Amino acid sequence: MAKRVISFKLNGVDRDELVLDNMTMVDFLRKQMHLTGTKRGCEEGECGACTILLDGKAVTSCTMLAVEADGHEIVTIEGVRKDGVLHPIQKEFIDKWALQCGFCTPGMIMSAISLLNENPNPTEHEIRDGIAGNLCRCTGYVKIVEAIASAAKIMAKEVAK
Amino acid sequence: MSLPAFDYVKAGSLQEASQLAKEKAGKAVIMAGGTDVILLLKDRVIAADTVIDIKGIEGLNEIAYKEGEGFRIGALVTLFELQSSEVIKEKLPALADAAHYVASAQIRRKGTMVGNICNASPSADTAPILLAMNAVVKVVNGEEKKDIPIGEFFKGVKKTALQPGDIVTGVFIPELKKNEGSAYFKHAVRKAMDLAIVGVGAWVKMDGGKVADCRITMGGVGITPLRAYNAEKILIGNAITEELLEQAGVAASQECKPISDVRASAEYRTDMIRVYTKRAVKKAVETLA
Ligand code: FES
Ligand code: FES
Numbered sequence: 001m002a003k004r005v006i007s008f009k010l011n012g013v014d015r016d017e018l019v020l021d022n023m024t025m026v027d028f029l030r031k032q033m034h035l036t037g038t039k040r041g042c043e044e045g046e047c048g049a050c051t052i053l054l055d056g057k058a059v060t061s062c063t064m065l066a067v068e069a070d071g072h073e074i075v076t077i078e079g080v081r082k083d084g085v086l087h088p089i090q091k092e093f094i095d096k097w098a099l100q101c102g103f104c105t106p107g108m109i110m111s112a113i114s115l116l117n118e119n120p121n122p123t124e125h126e127i128r129d130g131i132a133g134n135l136c137r138c139t140g141y142v143k144i145v146e147a148i149a150s151a152a153k154i155m156a157k158e159v160a161k
Numbered sequence: 162m163s164l165p166a167f168d169y170v171k172a173g174s175l176q177e178a179s180q181l182a183k184e185k186a187g188k189a190v191i192m193a194g195g196t197d198v199i200l201l202l203k204d205r206v207i208a209a210d211t212v213i214d215i216k217g218i219e220g221l222n223e224i225a226y227k228e229g230e231g232f233r234i235g236a237l238v239t240l241f242e243l244q245s246s247e248v249i250k251e252k253l254p255a256l257a258d259a260a261h262y263v264a265s266a267q268i269r270r271k272g273t274m275v276g277n278i279c280n281a282s283p284s285a286d287t288a289p290i291l292l293a294m295n296a297v298v299k300v301v302n303g304e305e306k307k308d309i310p311i312g313e314f315f316k317g318v319k320k321t322a323l324q325p326g327d328i329v330t331g332v333f334i335p336e337l338k339k340n341e342g343s344a345y346f347k348h349a350v351r352k353a354m355d356l357a358i359v360g361v362g363a364w365v366k367m368d369g370g371k372v373a374d375c376r377i378t379m380g381g382v383g384i385t386p387l388r389a390y391n392a393e394k395i396l397i398g399n400a401i402t403e404e405l406l407e408q409a410g411v412a413a414s415q416e417c418k419p420i421s422d423v424r425a426s427a428e429y430r431t432d433m434i435r436v437y438t439k440r441a442v443k444k445a446v447e448t449l450a
Contacts (some may be wrong), residue, residue, distance in 0.1 A: 002168045002169065004169075021167060021168055021169035021212075022163075022164040022165065022166055022167050022169075024164065024166070024199065027163075028401075034324050043162055043203070044200055044203075045196060045200060045264065045265075045267070045268055046354060048265065048267060051267055053271075054271070056269050057241075057270045058266065058268050058270065059268075059270050059271045060196075060265075060267045060268065060271075062199075063196040063199050063200060063268065063271065064195060064197065064199070064271065065169065065199065065212075067169050067171075067214075068195065068214070068216070070171075110266065111266065114266070114270075115266070118245075129266070129352075129353070130266055132265055132266070132351075132352065132353030132354060132356050133264065133265020133266055133267045133268065133353060158374060
C-alpha cells in the first residue's frame with residue numbers, strides 16, 4: 001500500500017513521518033505517534049472526541065487523512081500546556097468541575113480553544129454553538145459552558161495586561 | 162471503521178486532477194474538505210482506488226462578489242468561511258444561515274459548500290438555497306469548461322450530473338436585486354450535527370406589494386432537492402396574506418415526496434413542509450434587498 005513522508009509541525013515540533021495513504025489522522029496520532037489524548041469515539045465526525053487543531057482551527061481528526069497534514073500544523077491536547085503551565089481553558093475545566101469521566105474533555109478543550117481564537121468574547125449561545133459538535137454523556141454541559149465563559153474572561157484580562 | 166486501501170494523489174492543477182479522474186473513470190474520488198468523502202470510503206458507500214485531493218490547486222478558495230452580478234464561491238471555500246463571510250452575511254444571509262446549519266463547527270471548518278452539493282445527500286443544507294437562488298455549478302473537464310444549472314445538477318441520492326473527469330471549480334450565485342429576498346429554514350431534532358427532517362428555501366421578487374416571481378425549494382423530502390412549483394404558482398401575482406401562505410404551504414406539502422425514517426415519518430415531514438414553506442416565504446419577503 002502506498003506510503004509517503006509528510007513534513008508537518010506537531011505540537012510545536014517540526015517532524016517528518018512516513019504515513020500510509022489510507023490512515024486517518026486520529027489513528028496516526030494514537031497508533032503511530034502514541035498521542036492518546038486525542039480520543040476515538042464514533043469515527044464518523046459526530047462526537048467530537050477526536051477534535052484537534054489544524055492550523056489553529058478545531059477539526060475532527062477521524063474525518064481527516066494523516067497525509068493531509070503535510071505542510072500544516074497540528075496541535076493535540078498534549079500540546080496545549082505551555083512550559084508546564086496549564087492553558088486557562090484547561091485550568092477552568094478543572095476549577096469549574098467541567099469534566100467527569102473525561103473522555104470528551106480533550107475534544108471539548110480543542111473546540112473551546114478554536115472558538116475563543118475566532119471569537120474571544122462569545123455569548124452563551126455562541127459557546128453552545130461552538131461545542132455543538134462535541135458530545136458529553138456525563139456533565140450535562142452546564143459546567144463546560146461555564147468553564148469556557150470563565151476562561152474567556154481570564155484570557156481577555158491577560159490580553160489587556 | 163478503517164479505510165479501504167487507496168492511493169492518495171495531491172493534484173497540482175485542475176488539468177492534472179481532471180485527467181487522472183478521467184483515466185480512472187469510476188475508480189477515483191475527488192476530495193476537498195474530505196469530511197464526507199472519508200466517511201463514504203469508510204462505510205464502503207463509494208469504492209475508489211484513488212483519492213484525488215484538490216486542496217493544493219490554486220484559485221479555488223475565494224468568495225468573490227461582483228456588484229450587479231453575484232457571487233462566485235470557490236470549490237475550496239469552507240462552510241465556516243461562508244457562514245462568517247461579511248459580504249455573504251450582508252448580501253445573501255440565507256446562504257450564511259444554510260452553511261451554519263451543516264453538521265458541527267469542526268466539520269464546517271474543513272468541509273466545503275461544493276462538497277456539500279457534490280455529495281448529493283437529499284438533505285444537504287446548502288442545496289435548497291442554491292436551487293432557490295438559481296445557482297450555476299462551474300465545471301472543468303480537461304480543457305473544456307461547462308456550466309451546469311443547479312436545477313439539472315442533482316440526479317438522485319448521491320448522484321449528480323457530473324461525468325468522469327469533471328471537477329467542480331465553484332458555484333456562481335446571482336445576487337439579490339432590488340425587491341428580491343431569500344431565506345432558508347431547516348427543521349431537525351437537534352440544532353446541530355443532525356440531518357434535516359425538512360429544509361425549505363425561498364426566493365421572492367416583489368412588485369408593489371405583490372409577488373412578481375418566486376422559487377420555493379425543499380430538501381429532505383425526495384431523492385433530490387425539489388421545487389414546489391404549484392406553491393410558487395399560488396403566490397405569483399398575489400399579495401402575501403396568511404391565507405395565501407397557508408394555501409402555498411399546503412400545495413408544497415402535496416408536492417413533496419418524503420419517506421419515513423428514524424428521524425421522522427413521511428406524514429410529519431409533509432406537514433413540516435407546509436409550516437416551513439410559510440416561514441421561509443415570510444422571511445424572504447421580510448428581508449427584501
Ligand atoms: S471520533 Fe471523530 S468525531 Fe467521533
Ligand atoms: S465527562 Fe464524560 S463524556 Fe464528558
